[in-house]
Structures are given as structure tokens and as C-alpha cells.
Amino acid sequence: MARKYSKKASAKVGRAMRKRKSGTLKSGRSGKKVKSRKQAIAIGLSEARREGKKVPPKKGSKKSSSKRRSSKKKSGRKSKR
Template sequence: MAKYAKKAGEKVEEEMHEMKEGKLKTGTGKKVTNSKQAIAIGLSEARKEGAKVPKKTGAKKAATRKVSAKKANTKKTAAKKGS
């Protein structure tokens, strides 16, 4: 299980409270109504402040897909050159 710093939990709690009050806004200025989005904002801000927060899972998956796609592509080009 991923380990989060206590500061990260406090930051998420702050952001959730702001969302429930209707004060939390996105980067474009719209109100945040989704709790998952509020959590993401809290974790992002905690990361910026230097709290120990695991890497984003979406970024990890995208990087893995890119690497596996590159490997598959190089295998295809190597097979074409060999024939």
C-alpha cells in the first residue's frame, strides 16, 4: 500500500472542506463539485509543498504504455530490416 505523509492528508481534508463550502475552484475558475477532483487537487498541492505523496498512477500507466509501444515498434522495424 502506498504511504502518504500526514501533511498530505491534512491538505486533502482542507480541500474537501473548501469543496463542501463551495469555495474550491479549478484552474479555469469553475467550482469543483466532484470529491475525487478535490482529493486530486489536495494531493497535487501537498506534492508542491514537498509532502511525501506517491506518484500519480495515471502518469505511471501512460509512461508504461509509451515504453511498451516503443519496444514493439523497434521489434517490428528490426524484423523488417532482417527480411
């Protein structure tokens, strides 16, 4: 079976986990210190994706965009009663 993630992507996640453990990993715009293990993994995978490494796309990104479009259409209509 083929690898889901490349070795370089795994290395990025490992680097993010080590930075989190040492307390130097910070999140995006806010720059707050990351404490969550899941958030550290997400940051590592995001960096790997940005560099073009073999990483599957985010889950549910297609569904959420279609849901947003359909909800906008529904909210824009007015009932004729």
C-alpha cells in the same frame, strides 16, 4: 506498517474537502467550482506533492507516457503495398 501519506498531506486534502463543501474550491485554469469529491481529493494531493510532502506518485503515469510514444511511432509509418 508505514504511513502512505504524511500528516501534512492529509491536512491538505482535508482543507480541500472543506473548501469544496463550502463551495469555494475552484479548479486550475478554468476556475470552475469543484463539485466532485474525487476532484477535491486530487487537488489536495496535488498541492501536497508540489510542497514536497510524502505522497506516492500518480498511478499509471509511466504507462501512459510509454503508450503515447508507441502510438506516435505506429501512426507515423506508412505501409508499402
